[in-house]
Amino acid sequence: MKLLRASFENxxxxxxxxxxxxxxPERKLTVVRAANESGKTTILNGLQWALYxxxxxxxxxxxFRLHPIDWDGSGGHRVPIVATVEFxxxxxxxxxxxxxxxxxxxxxVRSAFEEVNGKTSRRSPSTVRLFALNxxxxxxxxxxxxxxxxxxxxxxxxxxxTDGDRALSFIEADVAVSTKRERVQRAIRAxxxxxxxxxxxxxxxKASSDVNKQxxxxxxxxxLNKIASRLEAIDEDGLKLEGELDDAEQxxxxxxxxxxxxxRKIATALQKGDKEKLQKDLELALRKIKHLDDQLTAANKExxxxxxxxxxxxxxxxxxxxxxxxxxxxxHDQGKIPNTTIPxxxxxxSAELCICGETLxxxxxxxxxxxxxxxxxxxxxxxxxxxxxxxxxxxxxxxxLRPVSDAGSRWREEYGKIVKSRDGLxxxxxxxxxxxxxxxxxLDALRDTDIQGLxxxxxxxxxxRDRSLSKQSSLGTQLAGLRREQEVLKHERDRLLxxxxxxxxxxxxxxxxxxxxxxxxxxxxxxxxxELKKVSDLMNSIFLEMIGADPEQGAIIxxxxxxxxxxxxxxxxxxxxxxxxxxxxxxxxxALTLAFILALTKVSxxxxxxxIDTPLxxxxxxxxxxxxxxxxxxxxxxVLLLTHDEIAGCEDIIGEAAxxxxxxxxxxxxxxxxVNDPHVAERKVLRCECDxxxxxxxxxxxxxxxxALGVAT
Amino acid sequence: xxDRYFNPFQAIDINVPxxxxxxxxxxxxxxxxxxxxxxxxxxxxxxxxxxxxxxxRLNLEPxxxxxxxxxxxxxxxxxxxxxxxxxxxxxIAIGKTGDVQIVSEPRKMMSIASALAVAGLPKVNEMLKNxxxxxxxxxxxxxxxxxxxPARIA
Ligand SMILES: [Zn+2]
Numbered sequence: 001m002k003l004l005r006a007s008f009e010n011x012x013x014x015x016x017x018x019x020x021x022x023x024x025p026e027r028k029l030t031v032v033r034a035a036n037e038s039g040k041t042t043i044l045n046g047l048q049w050a051l052y053x054x055x056x057x058x059x060x061x062x063x064f065r066l067h068p069i070d071w072d073g074s075g076g077h078r079v080p081i082v083a084t085v086e087f088x089x090x091x092x093x094x095x096x097x098x099x100x101x102x103x104x105x106x107x108x109v110r111s112a113f114e115e116v117n118g119k120t121s122r123r124s125p126s127t128v129r130l131f132a133l134n135x136x137x138x139x140x141x142x143x144x145x146x147x148x149x150x151x152x153x154x155x156x157x158x159x160x161x162t163d164g165d166r167a168l169s170f171i172e173a174d175v176a177v178s179t180k181r182e183r184v185q186r187a188i189r190a191x192x193x194x195x196x197x198x199x200x201x202x203x204x205x206k207a208s209s210d211v212n213k214q215x216x217x218x219x220x221x222x223x224l225n226k227i228a229s230r231l232e233a234i235d236e237d238g239l240k241l242e243g244e245l246d247d248a249e250q251x252x253x254x255x256x257x258x259x260x261x262x263x264r265k266i267a268t269a270l271q272k273g274d275k276e277k278l279q280k281d282l283e284l285a286l287r288k289i290k291h292l293d294d295q296l297t298a299a300n301k302e303x304x305x306x307x308x309x310x311x312x313x314x315x316x317x318x319x320x321x322x323x324x325x326x327x328x329x330x331x332h333d334q335g336k337i338p339n340t341t342i343p344x345x346x347x348x349x350s351a352e353l354c355i356c357g358e359t360l361x362x363x364x365x366x367x368x369x370x371x372x373x374x375x376x377x378x379x380x381x382x383x384x385x386x387x388x389x390x391x392x393x394x395x396x397x398x399x400x401l402r403p404v405s406d407a408g409s410r411w412r413e414e415y416g417k418i419v420k421s422r423d424g425l426x427x428x429x430x431x432x433x434x435x436x437x438x439x440x441x442x443l444d445a446l447r448d449t450d451i452q453g454l455x456x457x458x459x460x461x462x463x464x465r466d467r468s469l470s471k472q473s474s475l476g477t478q479l480a481g482l483r484r485e486q487e488v489l490k491h492e493r494d495r496l497l498x499x500x501x502x503x504x505x506x507x508x509x510x511x512x513x514x515x516x517x518x519x520x521x522x523x524x525x526x527x528x529x530x531e532l533k534k535v536s537d538l539m540n541s542i543f544l545e546m547i548g549a550d551p552e553q554g555a556i557i558x559x560x561x562x563x564x565x566x567x568x569x570x571x572x573x574x575x576x577x578x579x580x581x582x583x584x585x586x587x588x589x590x591a592l593t594l595a596f597i598l599a600l601t602k603v604s605x606x607x608x609x610x611x612i613d614t615p616l617x618x619x620x621x622x623x624x625x626x627x628x629x630x631x632x633x634x635x636x637x638x639v640l641l642l643t644h645d646e647i648a649g650c651e652d653i654i655g656e657a658a659x660x661x662x663x664x665x666x667x668x669x670x671x672x673x674x675v676n677d678p679h680v681a682e683r684k685v686l687r688c689e690c691d692x693x694x695x696x697x698x699x700x701x702x703x704x705x706x707x708a709l710g711v712a713t
Numbered sequence: 714x715x716d717r718y719f720n721p722f723q724a725i726d727i728n729v730p731x732x733x734x735x736x737x738x739x740x741x742x743x744x745x746x747x748x749x750x751x752x753x754x755x756x757x758x759x760x761x762x763x764x765x766x767x768x769x770r771l772n773l774e775p776x777x778x779x780x781x782x783x784x785x786x787x788x789x790x791x792x793x794x795x796x797x798x799x800x801x802x803x804x805i806a807i808g809k810t811g812d813v814q815i816v817s818e819p820r821k822m823m824s825i826a827s828a829l830a831v832a833g834l835p836k837v838n839e840m841l842k843n844x845x846x847x848x849x850x851x852x853x854x855x856x857x858x859x860x861x862x863p864a865r866i867a
Contacts, residue, residue, distance in 0.1 A: 300749045303849060304742070308759040310797050315860055316766040317801065320808035327813050390721075390803075390816045398800035409860045415853055484738050491731070491784065 001151040002088045002637045003609050009082040011046045013039045015684035022659025029632050029657040030639045034664035039685035040641040044613045048161050050083035050110045067114045070683045082111040105133040155190035159597050163613045185566040197524045208513040209235050214506050224496040234486050245475040248468045255465035262458040269451050285436040292429040299422045311411035318403040328395050345378050535603045536562040543595035546627045553588045586618030598634040609637040616646040632657045647692045654692050661691035665699045675700040721819035722789035730781035733834045750847035758791045765826050768833030775828030
């Protein structure tokens with residue numbers, strides 16, 4: 001899909017605004033030039049509201065006013081809010097003369113009313129209508145959501161409509177790992193259309209429960225009937241629990257975001273209140289806690305690794321191993337393990353030097369002759385019987401399993417280290433927790449109602465977040481228990497079925513559904529794996545190209561990848577992982593998220609726009625230019641909402657790539673930042689056709705210096 | 714031969730009595746258990762192998778699995794990723810039987826290990842549960858104790 005035009009009526013600052021988007025494949029870029037507070041974010045929200053409704057608004061639209069804030073009631077208390085988006089969908093059909101391309105145009109209109117009553121307002125549920133546009137006019141289409149879901153899946157909203165700052169949430173360290181992972185995973189699965197396979201898996205599951213019903217019907221009141229009924233109940237419980245688990249996971253992510261957001265607000269409030277030191281200390285304390293948490297997790301894993309390693313086995317088994325090696329030694333002493341020479345000889349061959357010091361280099365005549373001789377010796381030795389071969393292999397191969405006579409237990413040594421490290425880290429972690437709580441007490445003592453309000457909000461969000469987390473784990477435990485019970489019962493059911501006459505057929509059917517499930521499951525995993533790798537590779541190459549011109553970062557950053565766990569990871573020299581927050585500068589972080597978004601859109605082969613608000617903030621110079629150039633190349637349709645600062649230095653690229661450039665102005669910026677009085681009393685954003693190189697009476701701005709001095713013309 | 718590695722247990726399934734299966738879903742992380750302290754074993758094979766080792770260490774009487782209804786937990790191909798385990802299983806068989814020739818009979822070697830595992834599993838279960846801490850600590854302390862006390866040799 002490509003965006004063609006959009007218009008807004010009474011949508012916050014956009015009282016009446018029309019935008020046109022470039023759909024020219026040669027000039028894929030549309031630039032909306034707008035200073036801060038001139039409607040950029042509102043456009044992003046407006047487009048998403050038009051396509052997806054209230055759910056796409058901040059906070060899902062709750063307490064989110066849509067009508068202009070200075071609505072004075074003279075136009076009535078019922079404010080009509082309308083957003084219209086026109087777009088084009090290209091479909092391909094295989095015809096007799098090859099691939100046939102069809103383009104169809106649509107107009108989507110979403111409208112709602114807000115009842116304004118003093119400071120409060122109430123919004124009616126929005127209605128949406130979709131029209132197919134043709135030469136003769138517009139014909140309405142039923143079920144508009146279906147088309148939108150196909151063309152711009154809602155799960156990918158974050159990918160198609162991106163706020164340059166918010167986009168960083170895919171990588172930023174202060175967002176919970178699970179949250180980032182969940183976002184990346186959701187985006188990737190949605191783009192790859194894995195929903196279809198998920199649906200198929202659900203379908204087969206249902207089929208298998210149908211077969212269970214047949215089992216139930218055999219012999220009412222029998223043991224088999226009882227077990228099949230129990231399995232049926234477990235199936236239902238399982239589905240219910242899975243749904244609840246899904247909800248809990250989503251809730252966790254939502255509240256986690258809220259907590260982070262509130263933290264940022266508190267930080268800003270503290271800075272405003274001259275409490276910078278306290279803010280810094282808090283940040284530091286939090287970082288310390290997180291760092292220690294990571295270390296504790298790592299120590300935990302090491303502890304667990306004690307039970308998969310070799311030491312636990314060799315130490316416990318030492319008496320048995322002693323005895324076995326004793327047997328082997330006897331054989332060896334009796335000369336029954338003759339192949340000692342083979343490894344030695346092979347060693348010599350690869351070292352190209354004989355035991356006697358003569359050369360075994362293949363290039364030299366003497367060396368080559370001796371090589372052949374040694375090889376003959378090896379071949380002869382290999383012709384011993386099989387058992388001897390296995391024993392020999394064991395004798396030499398199991399050296400590392402031989403008990404070390406003087407040393408104590410190596411496992412106990414390792415365990416001692418782990419106890420020390422876990423205990424030590426726990427002490428540090430407790431200490432860091434105390435420090436943090438002490439700082440929180442200082443915060444409590446602040447008599448700043450804003451901050452206290454925010455903290456109360458944070459407490460509540462955190463409470464809810466923690467609750468959804470504990471709900472997650474309790475649901476997870478219940479599910480695991482259910483699965484265990486299911487396994488045992490299935491086993492029992494199948495055993496009983498086998499005893500029945502009709503059972504064989506039912507078992508066969510069950511086996512088929514199980515096979516199909518396995519096939520689907522593995523297809524699902526393979527696609528995820530393969531496609532993930534494609535997205536990862538493309539993201540890496542786009543990212544490296546974007547930051548390639550940055551000498552400072554170029555030396556630090558080697559590559560970026562999406563791990564099988566859906567983490568976005570950046571590597572430095574020697575494959576050291578980098579912390580995006582600490583080791584990457586603002587420009588690189590932006591480049592990384594843009595690279596991810598562009599790679600994902602591209603690999604999906606969905607033709608879709610990328611609308612990005614302030615993509616070039618925090619970037620400058622060559623990096624800024626290469627981010628812009630790469631983004632234009634990799635996107636099917638790129639709509640950038642840019643400030644004047646972001647445009648500076650990229651005028652030539654925009655000149656080449658942009659099919660549409662327009663400017664938005666907020667009249668309220670007069671006289672501080674605008675040169676001329678626009679004579680507009682209402683708060684609204686105005687559009688002019690000025691491109692990135694020009695300015696008119698309306699959009700002409702004061703230079704920063706003038707604005708600072710407050711000079712009037 | 715030096716760079717050839719073979720896994721004689723490749724084609725052999727590993728089964729445990731149905732009653733002992735629960736420990737595998739509960740104490741192994743592959744069962745979807747994320748809390749390491751509660752589920753100390755990375756994979757099912759790690760628990761099974763530890764049971765073999767514990768039984769050998771404590772010289773527990775091997776249990777003939779033929780008398781139980783069993784369930785498969787893993788297949789022998791898992792040892793392909795850990796060659797040292799293959800060697801260890803062979804050495805256990807030699808140590809237990811005193812017969813070196815047994816190395817050419819993978820099924821015999823595996824049934825020795827299996828009988829030990831079934832003998833050791835209830836003991837490992839006990840190690841995980843007995844104590845005041847999480848299973849990982851209970852188990853670690855129990856192994857620590859076992860390693861400090863002299864092994865019982867038959
Ligand atoms: Zn203008």
